[in-house]
Amino acid sequence: MATSIYNLFIINKSGGLIFYKDYGSTGRLDTNDSLRLASLWHSMHAISQQLSPIPGCGGIELLEADTFDLRCFQSLTGTKFFVVAEPVEMPIRCELFDLSLTQYVRKDKGMLSGRLSLHVKPAKEATKCGDL
Helix, strand or coil: CCCCCCEEEEECCCCCCEEECCCCCCCCHHHHHHHHHHHHHHHHHHHHHHHCCCCCCCCCEEEECCCCCEEEEEEECCCEEEECCCCCCCCCCHHHHHHHHHHHHHHHHHHHHCCCCCCCCHHHHHHHHHHH
């Protein structure tokens, strides 16, 4: 089942709402509410970039609530795209999946840097998803 998008917002680098589209969410926003939400998100995103202990942090990318997820992408020009969507019903929670993904990322990083220092455990030794 695909995730439904409730709203799409596009905010310029100054924090002004330049595009808003409602895709049939039950709690529709009026014009003032959409402007307030865009301004609030822009401010929270900017503050999180400045307060982050991690250098080069890009700000908040995901806000998860019980009934919705708010996802944000900031382009190189400073324009922010964010969507309000229904949350993922069943996230992947599998030790074997996590292990394989971690190994793949490490292997890819090793190849990019020219020194592959990954010790891959054979799949038969890995924990099966059904055992969790």
